[in-house]
Amino acid sequence: MKKIFYYILMLPIFLSGCEKDLMDYEGLEGVYFAVQWGSSWGNERTWPYQPFTEVQFMQLGNADTATVDIKVMVTGSVKDYDRTFRVEVNPDSTTAVVNVDYLPLENDIMIGAGEYMAMVPVRLIRTESLQHGEKVLGLKLVENQYFKLAFPEWDAVKGFTSGDVREHFDASLHEIRFSDMMVRPTVWIGTDSSPYNDGAESGYWGAFSRKKLEMICERFDLTYNDFMSTTTMPTVLQSLIAKTMSQLLIDRYNAKDPVLEDDGRLMYFSGCPWASKIGVPWIPDEGYYD
Amino acid sequence: MKKVLYVLLGIFFAACYDDKGSYDYHDVNETTIEGINGSYNVTMGVTTLKIDPKVTMTMADPEDTTRFQYEWRANVAYNSTVLLGTTRTLDYPVKLDPRSYTLYFRVIDRQTDLVAVATASLNVGAPYSRGILLIGENREGEADVQMLAMSTDTVLCRDLLADSGLPVLRDPVDVIHTGYNNNDKNIKLWVLTKSQAYSMDRKTFKGNETDVFSKLLYLSQSYDSDFVPVDIIPRIKDNLGNVASTYDRAVVCNNGYIFVGSSFMLGGDYYMDPVNREESNPNVWLKAKPYLLYSLNSYNGIVWYDETNERFMRVASSFDSFSKTMNDVEGDPFDWDQRKTGRTMVYGENTFNTDGGSTNGNSFALLKDGSGEFYIYKFYVSSSVAKRDAYTISSSLAIDFDKADFYAFSSRRTVVFYAVGSRLYAYDYNKGNEKCYLLEDFGEDQITMLKCDTQIEPSANPVYVATYNNTNGGTLRKYIQDMNPDKVEVTPVPNSCWTGLTKIKKMSWRAAN
Numbered sequence: 001m002k003k004i005f006y007y008i009l010m011l012p013i014f015l016s017g018c019e020k021d022l023m024d025y026e027g028l029e030g031v032y033f034a035v036q037w038g039s040s041w042g043n044e045r046t047w048p049y050q051p052f053t054e055v056q057f058m059q060l061g062n063a064d065t066a067t068v069d070i071k072v073m074v075t076g077s078v079k080d081y082d083r084t085f086r087v088e089v090n091p092d093s094t095t096a097v098v099n100v101d102y103l104p105l106e107n108d109i110m111i112g113a114g115e116y117m118a119m120v121p122v123r124l125i126r127t128e129s130l131q132h133g134e135k136v137l138g139l140k141l142v143e144n145q146y147f148k149l150a151f152p153e154w155d156a157v158k159g160f161t162s163g164d165v166r167e168h169f170d171a172s173l174h175e176i177r178f179s180d181m182m183v184r185p186t187v188w189i190g191t192d193s194s195p196y197n198d199g200a201e202s203g204y205w206g207a208f209s210r211k212k213l214e215m216i217c218e219r220f221d222l223t224y225n226d227f228m229s230t231t232t233m234p235t236v237l238q239s240l241i242a243k244t245m246s247q248l249l250i251d252r253y254n255a256k257d258p259v260l261e262d263d264g265r266l267m268y269f270s271g272c273p274w275a276s277k278i279g280v281p282w283i284p285d286e287g288y289y290d
Numbered sequence: 291m292k293k294v295l296y297v298l299l300g301i302f303f304a305a306c307y308d309d310k311g312s313y314d315y316h317d318v319n320e321t322t323i324e325g326i327n328g329s330y331n332v333t334m335g336v337t338t339l340k341i342d343p344k345v346t347m348t349m350a351d352p353e354d355t356t357r358f359q360y361e362w363r364a365n366v367a368y369n370s371t372v373l374l375g376t377t378r379t380l381d382y383p384v385k386l387d388p389r390s391y392t393l394y395f396r397v398i399d400r401q402t403d404l405v406a407v408a409t410a411s412l413n414v415g416a417p418y419s420r421g422i423l424l425i426g427e428n429r430e431g432e433a434d435v436q437m438l439a440m441s442t443d444t445v446l447c448r449d450l451l452a453d454s455g456l457p458v459l460r461d462p463v464d465v466i467h468t469g470y471n472n473n474d475k476n477i478k479l480w481v482l483t484k485s486q487a488y489s490m491d492r493k494t495f496k497g498n499e500t501d502v503f504s505k506l507l508y509l510s511q512s513y514d515s516d517f518v519p520v521d522i523i524p525r526i527k528d529n530l531g532n533v534a535s536t537y538d539r540a541v542v543c544n545n546g547y548i549f550v551g552s553s554f555m556l557g558g559d560y561y562m563d564p565v566n567r568e569e570s571n572p573n574v575w576l577k578a579k580p581y582l583l584y585s586l587n588s589y590n591g592i593v594w595y596d597e598t599n600e601r602f603m604r605v606a607s608s609f610d611s612f613s614k615t616m617n618d619v620e621g622d623p624f625d626w627d628q629r630k631t632g633r634t635m636v637y638g639e640n641t642f643n644t645d646g647g648s649t650n651g652n653s654f655a656l657l658k659d660g661s662g663e664f665y666i667y668k669f670y671v672s673s674s675v676a677k678r679d680a681y682t683i684s685s686s687l688a689i690d691f692d693k694a695d696f697y698a699f700s701s702r703r704t705v706v707f708y709a710v711g712s713r714l715y716a717y718d719y720n721k722g723n724e725k726c727y728l729l730e731d732f733g734e735d736q737i738t739m740l741k742c743d744t745q746i747e748p749s750a751n752p753v754y755v756a757t758y759n760n761t762n763g764g765t766l767r768k769y770i771q772d773m774n775p776d777k778v779e780v781t782p783v784p785n786s787c788w789t790g791l792t793k794i795k796k797m798s799w800r801a802a803n
Contacts, residue, residue, distance in 0.1 A: 220510070235557025236508045243562065243611055244510040247572070 029076030030150030038163020246271030531801025
């Protein structure tokens with residue numbers, strides 16, 4: 001008889017393989033910045049997590065403001081009621097000024113019932129000073145009654161490598177670095193200084209400058225973003241720009257109205273008969289302006 | 291004790307038991323399909339796929355269409371299915387796009403919902419990959435493209451434009467396959483009309499109204515008129531579809547504008563601003579005659595004729611943005627600048643003529659002066675352009691030369707063929723031995739096209755003559771040039787006369803897809 005009961009008792013053990021083992025999450029209920037970006041060919045399943053976000057007003061057309069949504073995710077179980085987390089400006093890393101460079105931050109963000117993430121909307125203002133330098137708006141998550149700080153010591157996640165991987169950072173903090181400086185775009189067919197040409201500019205478009213790019217945009221009705229990929233800036237358009245702009249510069253030169261870069265050198269595109277070196281101002285030939 | 295255990299186990303595992311139950315069984319009709327091959331190779335637009343399968347049934351009549359439904363389908367897995375027929379026998383003129391399909395034959399028993407299936411591989415080939423393209427007008431005066439497709443047999447493919455998806459076109463100008471290119475995207479099949487030029491799908495000959503030449507243009511300024519090509523070079527130079535250059539192309543449009551482009555430099559078959567202008571006056575556009583003169587065998591730029599200033603101009607490279615004048619030297623056989631002569635160009639042609647050491651082929655220009663005299667200029671567009679000779683057409687010998695509808699220069703001898711109405715002439719311009727020959731009179735048939743072939747058999751350089759009459763339609767004939775030095779004769783090639791064609795305006799060769 002004892003044996004029967006023994007078998008009966010053992011049956012659940014024998015049959016236990018039929019039951020799926022679904023453990024409830026029992027870890028920390030917290031929040032962290034979950035911002036991912038990286039190479040153009042990647043996506044959220046491959047981009048690494050990043051401690052900062054870069055915003056180039058130059059790529060946003062003529063917009064005076066920009067709203068950036070910063071993703072925050074929660075750890076712990078999903079709840080069937082609304083919760084809020086708190087985000088504040090981090091004075092330690094912030095150089096931007098409220099109401100000048102950005103609008104006041106919404107500090108308490110709701111995580112809806114059944115949700116596990118939310119966006120922190122940050123509204124940036126395009127100011128003239130951004131053309132000359134970058135501003136930083138630091139954000140920090142602050143513990144409240146619902147959430148602690150999930151990953152003050154974040155380690156890079158394996159497999160998320162489509163882009164620059166930051167191995168360790170504090171995922172309770174995030175920086176928004178924004179500017180309106182015109183940096184050399186992705187597609188710029190030219191070099192600042194050629195060792196084969198005594199250090200002069202070379203290539204189709206020579207050295208990059210804001211003035212030069214703006215001249216191209218005006219002549220061809222393009223925007224800065226058109227220079228960000230070869231889809232919008234195909235080889236044939238690159239070539240057309242070089243030919244047209246060099247002719248324009250030659251015409252201006254011949255009309256005694258030469259186009260100069262900010263350092264005083266003659267602007268250069270392939271096809272121009274002159275050489276230009278960065279930092280070396282142009283000296284007109286004697287009698288040029290006669 | 292053990293019995294108790296077995297009872298308990300039985301209870302625990304009861305759910306695992308599959309209840310077979312007990313049922314009544316009846317025989318059902320069984321269908322057998324025979325007579326379908328493992329694979330079928332057909333040609334789009336040419337083949338009619340006919341299959342007569344044997345369908346055998348154990349308990350029913352296969353011809354009972356109220357009970358049985360038949361279905362023929364061409365399927366591409368996870369992609370598409372096309373219903374080909376709904377009768378037991380298939381009789382399907384193949385209109386599927388060229389690719390591989392799985393052919394399904396299904397017999398559906400509506401009474402029992404049972405389905406019998408037989409499958410086969412169906413390989414649909416493109417008919418338009420190799421052969422002679424013909425463009426002309428149909429009886430309604432609409433532009434029409436046909437093709438003498440030449441694979442194992444020569445098959446005439448009709449109504450290619452009518453089935454292309456393009457609207458009805460008129461005023462056909464040319465049909466051009468641009469030939470072999472190591473970049474598939476740069477291979478184009480153009481249909482040119484007076485009002486527009488369309489790049490067609492090379493496999494299916496389907497067209498789209500947006501696939502026009504202007505789509506390839508990147509311009510630094512706006513222009514008042516549309517750009518519609520009348521010629522695109524280099525042309526195919528052999529029956530394999532090779533061309534003089536796989537990188538360079540030049541296009542002359544019906545408004546006299548010329549474009550040159552290097553796919554190597556521009557990243558594809560694209561063009562920048564026109565080049566029919568001089569660097570010294572870049573905003574003044576010179577109107578070009580609709581001929582691009584170059585060496586058929588090796589591309590070294592083009593020579594074109596400036597109608598505005600009556601002179602030949604040069605574009606030496608596809609990298610150039612402008613055209614240049616060429617120098618005349620005392621003692622030259624002719625001048626590039628024709629303003630002093632009062633002559634103007636009326637026709638131009640590129641050949642494989644090698645006179646004067648022009649190994650890659652001389653070009654010919656036919657000029658006419660105010661008094662109606664005609665002149666032939668022969669030159670070589672190599673890395674430098676060399677004048678080879680000039681000839682005066684004897685108006686007393688060359689019968690109705692000034693009335694000719696078409697001209698064609700021989701690559702093999704000093705002969706220009708010309709057509710006046712229904713008559714085909716040859717004029718031998720060999721200095722001191724000038725002669726004119728009436729080679730053929732086609733009577734009621736009017737000559738609609740004349741061509742010395744430099745694409746299919748460039749060495750033999752046969753003469754193709756297209757004629758038309760309202761009763762029989764168009765005819766294309768091929769003639770061999772006889773090489774008797776004392777006489778110009780042509781001989782019809784047996785089995786190379788095609789009838790029932792469109793009113794042919796131009797022909798050209800395509801060697802591959």
